[in-house]
Amino acid sequence: MDIESRLIETVIEAVHKIYDQAPDKKTIQIQKTRKDFDGDFTLVVFPLLRISKKPPEQTATELGDYLQENIKEISSYNVIKGFLNLSIDKSFWLSFLNSVGNNTNYGFIKEHEASNTVMIEYSSPNTNKPLHLGHIRNNLLGYSVSQILKSQGNKVVKVNLVNDRGIHICKSMLAWQKWGEGITPEKAGKKGDHLVGDFYVKFDQEYKKEISELIEKGSSEDDAKKNAPLILEAQEMLRKWEAKDSEVITLWKEMNSWVLAGFDVTYKELGVDFDKVYFESDTYKLGKALVEEGLQKGIFIKKDDGSVWCDLTDEGLDQKLLLRADGTSVYMTQDLGTAHQRFKDYDANELIYVVGNEQNYHFQVLKLILGKLGYSWSEYLHHLSYGMVELPEGKMKSREGTVVDADDLIAGMVTTAEEMSNELGKLDDYSETDKKNIVETIGLGALKYFILKVDPKKTMTFDPKESIDFNGNTGPFVQYTYARIQALLRKADEKNITITEEVETNSEISAKELQLIKFIHTYPEVLSESAKNYSPAMVANYVYELVKEYNQFYHDHPIFSESDESKVAFRLYLSAQVSKIIKSGMSLLGINVPDRM
Template identity: 60%
Template structure:
């Protein structure tokens, strides 16, 4: 139990005893730096229930707490603010309780825990992963880890968009221009090879459009009648009809892409418990729509198409089946959601999808609620902004995307360049340096993206992200390595608890206060589906540690108890850095 939980119960008890009033809530805030205190009770909100002046109320509660609560050493009242000084014994007991617990802050799931599925990545099999996918993957993976740490059972998944006209475009271009080349014959990753043919299709399509316009067609006619597009549509028709040759080509080229994705996911450090494939799910949902028709949730128009009217909820009409009986994306998503609940017995889902799909998910969640699914109350769209580079917007058809593999490699090179310039890694072997460049580069990339609130758009600057000062991944990684260096130099057993009466230095106490916030931080990050909460907490912890490091002697402390506690305190900070960075999917080095 943290100090605020202790004080909440005792402040309510004080007000009940003195004023015979049952307080609804107790509001806290950090004590201002210019006043003595560790935590402040704000008295003003209580005046709605307690008829007195705020200073008297603060004095009465303070006197009661000092007499009745051993954790309260002393207090002062400034206007309506009750500043409370917490006893050193409380901090020492707390610290001894958590210092050897590597799982501090984590909640173990129980039978009653929520079972949540987190969907992320969900790429198309016609191109490699790019910078936008990186933000998606990092967010989805981290949110899954945070939800798990908060006590939920979590399953990670993706739905791979492996069918449709865009897939046929790559297939057709390879068929026409590929001369049988393969990832093995070219040395290219399979997703890159297939992506090149998606770009090639677009080039040929545009050339045919220009030719048709010179022959007198309008631009609209030319776009619709370009032979290569008509051929791609015919290929899609054959795929849907189960044409053996087309299906075999589709399987072959998709496998090239899956193998390529696997490499990128491994480099990024993300994983999945199950893959769903659109080629298996695109017919799901039609049965549930027919049942919804019977129940009056959907209605059929004269042309035979099926719709739902959401105008009363502030949305509009939405089609769920075309007039020819074929499904739209909404139908598939309805069916896929139901299938996932059946597969995993989950009662919540998080969809990691860019903010251009905000409307789609509002409609999806509302339809599932109208269909009567109780778990639809626990669906969440993790909507995020786009990632830009200083060079501008990305377009995959034109081949101007920032390739994920290239960016990962560039981050490693940037880390190497900056580390060599600063002389940070002198004395390490080439192999150890190479591993560190990768760890620093990826850590910089992940932290830079995850420290920002998911809803905000990001302008990603590789050089800025690898700065060894300020709110960056490398700065925090460096602090972890610095602590490991301290622990290696400690030539004594620092496992024993400090049991004697201990008088805390102000910097020790401030650091413990920051440590106390970790469990609550994980819960807040989970509730808000925001890894940024974890990232910025870790930065604050590291800043507090560096202030402690600069103001007190650790291994050179005069008293043995000081040396012991400060070494232990350093170790706990390192453990939390590692733990919190694991939640962000970031590794921390032992040396740097």
Template identity: 50%
Template sequence: MKEIVQRIKESVQVILDQKYGYKTEVNDILVNETKPEFRGNYTVVLFSIGKMLKSNPDSLGKGLGESLLEADRDLFAGFNVIKGFLNLEISDGLLLDFLHGQFQNPEYGVKPPNGRRVMVEYSSPNTNKPLHLGHLRNNFLGWSVAALYKANGYDVIKSCIANDRGIHICKSMLAWKLYAHGATPESTGIKGDHFVGDYYVLFGAELKKQVADLVATGLTKEQAEKNAPLTKGAQQMLVDWEAGDPETIALWKMMNAWVYAGFDVTYRRIGSDFDKIYYESETYLPGKDLVEEGLRKNVFYQKDDGSVWIDLREDGLDEKIVQRSDGTAVYMTQDIGLAVRKYEEYHMDQSIYVVADEQNYHFKVLKLICQKLRLPSAAGIFHLSYGLVELPSGRMKTREGTVVDADDIIDEMNKIAEQHTNELGKVDDFNPEERTELYDTIGLGALKFFLLRVDPRKRMVFNPDESIDFHGFTGPFVQYTHARIKSILRKETVGSYSANAYSALLPLEKELIIALEKYAALLQTACIEMNPSLVANYAFSLAKIFNSFYVEHSVGRAESEDKKQLRLRICLLTANSLKSAMGILGIRVPERM
């Protein structure tokens, strides 16, 4: 069934053509929701049309309204014109048709397969430290965008690139070698990723000492940093690693295994999963063949020292290096190689990279280079650039210990969920397993909703001194609304409904059905814009309308059996939509809470 807004636009288009001889595109017709202080549900804005027709908006509105009513009595129930705005009332019959058609459909809003494939890369952790709040935003966002694409009929591949090599990895390895005396996650009882992260931090602390000592002997800070034993040791370790030194490789494998074990626990908790994991240690070399190709195609050029560059000044950017003078690959080379490999494996139409906005420049360059190399993968590359999560004091910094650890914040959310739940005492009959699951559903729900409800492109602020809310515009609010509905549905049974016996829809009933009808269109918009926050906002506003409806009208003690059945159907569809919307955010909804 066609969406209401679309039907209105098409009707207006036809009337404008037939009655006024004015041809216009459907998308040029502006249809808004009617502001609550006016009568009606949808509003056609007449100014631009009036201007084109050189006619007064008010008389145009009147004529248009009459014709619309005449032409489509199934859709329109009435209209009024105020100061250039044509407010249209949607007929109860149409809304009821929609409700009866969809209330039993748990997949309402989900589109059938469209034969297109998209890859979403997200998470991309470094294997030298545990995940923090910023990673969580990335994970939730990536997972949710993937879910949005699935709901819109795409075949989705979720991928992850593990940044498992490089100087930063060597730092934690060296610190462990020097200071751990053989300690392991098992021997200390510390989660593997945290264990390794501790040595990364230790490296920084010890390096600072060494630098201070060297500065005391008269070196500048830069010289000291360059010449400190730890710096040199880490660099040597990277050389050894690239040379395949067995001892270094063994250490690297062991420590990475610790980190992955830790990540697995966290990923499982937050529900992040991947269809394909790439490892930088396996992908960092192949890009070099493309450097050769680029030189042949004259896309790249070589400097006297042997380094290879691309000149992007004509595109408004700078010159960018793609291979060092010693012949080794840089970050960009790897990413070109990876892009090619992904495409060869999956032939996707679109390749989305969920990466922080610090790397806008990098991805601009990446796409440009791929285009210039005429790689088939180039067209689909899209950088979904999201803003960092900041503290009120600014950026989180590992070295200053201001990083909000992922595991810690999840634990804290669970604890708050537990506290609220126990205070309210509504699920005292739950067994321990059910309780644990509920705390997890609510705590994680609050956290995910908090991170996904704001526009991904924008930076956002997290204040660790104020705990994340469980009231108002939050995950638990939506979950609570769902549980409320489920409570009704446990007590009442959905039976038959005699359509001819209905009494006019009450304002809140109508408002709810109209809101429900918008879900399908919303899912599409959110996907096109790759913006889960639209889904979060929708879920919240739908829940809000339902709660108003809930206190105003009783379902179980409705005025008549038909009213009761009507409301039960509204309840069912609302519960389904809330569950579906939250599902796209990766948030479960409980039956009771």
């Protein structure tokens, strides 16, 4: 049993013995002592005053006496107002540190028989334009949350549902047909997703011209939008696609393959991957059967024009369309169907959708409707709703060209990392390949950390004019600390100093060293909390705090000039443990750490 649980149990026991009353477990609040005070753990006694019927200081003292007597690890305690600060003996912390050293997967929980199967859908791009910064947040979050859930013993299935059909896809296709002159990514020397994206933009420009022409001729704006020749042609193309017209299908396959090849490059750069990729062209017809079923059961209603709806007014929402009057399905219909399919195929205990918060309503409705249909697993749906990435001027808009392109951004980060390395002259004696690898690791580390350190739920701002920092609370700062520790360990090796397998539990250690050990102690809790909250930000912030502490230690505690050999051994051991956790934590964020930089 861990120390905190033991403290709680003993407090319950103490209250029972001293005040002859059983306290509610919730009233026992053990927290880490704030660093301005002496101690390791603090019991807040205010909630217990009702039971003790004595002043806070007296209650705290009585409990402190009992705890010290019954838990041998407690070396002393002090009372300030209603706070009982308990100090845990140094030997406890040192033997704890040894247990970390002996553990190759500290903080991680192995998959076991009762493990949950969690399916997580993320990325889910449209194949009509390249990925932008918003997609980067989605991808990094999805990947990182998968890693975190795995670390806590879950079986995780990462899936990507590629949106490869629909009117928006036809727009790029049509524009290519009209103005492409047979160009291909090879001929253009361009990534396929960017090339196709260009045609999507081209379509929109021409479409807008047509609209303004029609408006000049006296059409209303709505009519102009509906009747512009281009949009009619695109709609016609979609009909042909649905009718499996061979010419359209051939073009569709080709252009999609260009885009997907482009995405693969970006995914690889970002280091994200999937266990299963679904294509909407295969799944878009799912769901109709469920709607039929709902109609039979009388859960849905059919209107006079033949359209099918779900009435959610009792839940305080509106009516939701499920089938159009012509019998074709909408987004919701498909999502009902794919969710159903997935639970059938994987028997998952949880299905997480990493999708922006602009779709909160959609997922609320999705869950409600599945519940109405009587599927108990609707409870297992979870919308991991993340905030938008905005520019200082506001939302990114693809049509106004204000999007931050994913590939450009990644390349820019790597270039910045390279410039900085050159400026600092740190990599001068490295081979080009090594240099390239390190610089990529740093650039991507900066980008990923920048995105992931922010609470997923929150809208975040990105200013393209200010480059992402490499100093302070950043990825490179964490990586740098790791590289420094590796340098220490290499140097120890050169000096033939072997890192001890265990430290003496009676070693002399400084306050800062003790603080570091206590920090290490909280890692497992941080991981379990971040899994519960689907929040890589909690891991990022923890790693930052750890690294900050370590750098202070590094600054104040020289190692190789220290004459006391046991201190040298201890500091190297401690450093090694810290670097292990840095690497582990960063890997959960999908960030690599370099051995030198």
